[in-house]
Amino acid sequence: MKTFKVLGSGCRNCEVTANVIAQAPKEAGVEIQLEKVTDMAEILGFGVMSTPGVVLDGKVVHSGGIPGPDQVRAWVRG
């Protein structure tokens, strides 16, 4: 099972990002694990300064905005 982390301090864009990632696997019929990270030390620990950021299985795959639906689908399936 894939593990996603959404990095962000709780702003609107971070919420939207988390929702987008929560939706995609339901459509694809797979299960994922999703965690919201709001702790600054952990966010910066990933080397991300511009939130929201997305971490997939421990690797940063996106930062600085809401990811596109295509991107999210690719992460979920890939």
Place this chain on the structure above:
Amino acid sequence: MFERLGDLVAFQILRLSPESHLGAAVQFFVMDVAKIFVLLVAVIYVMGLLRAMLSPERVRAFVRDRPDWQARGMAVSLGALTPFCSCSSVPLFIGFVEAGIPLGVTFSFLIASPMINEVAAVILVGILGWKLALLYVVAGLLVAWLGGIAMQRFRPERWVEDYVWKIRMGDAAMPEPDTSLLGRHRYAIGEVKEIVGRIWRWVLIGIGVGALFHGFVPAAWVTEHLGGDDWTTVPAAVLLGIPLYSNATGIIPVAEAMLTKGVAVGTTLALMMSVAALSLPEMLILRKVIRWPALALFAGVLAVAFTLVGWGFNLIV
């Protein structure tokens, strides 16, 4: 073209008189909504295609380990090219501190970034002409440069929250951008949606305020009170701008209406800068990393700087 559209809607479809207050306001509103949103979408799309937007992570890598003046020069100019969501200002601040970038340079970046951006600059050229756009950008860069230096004088390190110093930043490899034409197109479309979705309200409010000013404020009153002879109008404009917040693009139609009615250039610039760069909600976000005295100082330095810019331009122009 946009002017004709405004005329068409206000005077022919709605049958308002061009001499009436309402007619003038509606004409201005329709014209500016069409003009600014067309410009906005076009500019953001082209910038997105070029992938001209820089990420803060890359700015940090550029700026670190450089002598002070170089670091500041880069922070100011890159700040103008780096859009970031205001919710990112906390991780951004910490990331800069962790890289050993002096606080004064970080403040220069935080001032430049909301005040100047390439989208607002192009729209300024389109609405107010290149001379005013250049004035605004140059004055903004100057304020960011000197504001950061002024902050440094007060040794703001003592007001940084303790936990900030302890955070260690990881060195994760950022994902490679997709640079194929299709990838660029997708990215550009995403940028248009994201940015327009974020700022359209500010732009509409700005156009509304501009339209009211254009339609209902008599030119004679403006010339008498806001023409630039009275030195108190500039600090008043700055104070007025502190509680008001708008995106840098949203304030442009207000400035347009003010300038065409004869408000002095310096007074208008001071208000624009104060509204775009000095905003209470954004300052309160920074409270997570710096304590009140530093925040108050930050607001004070900016208010003084904008006032000086306003007076300066009112004297020269």
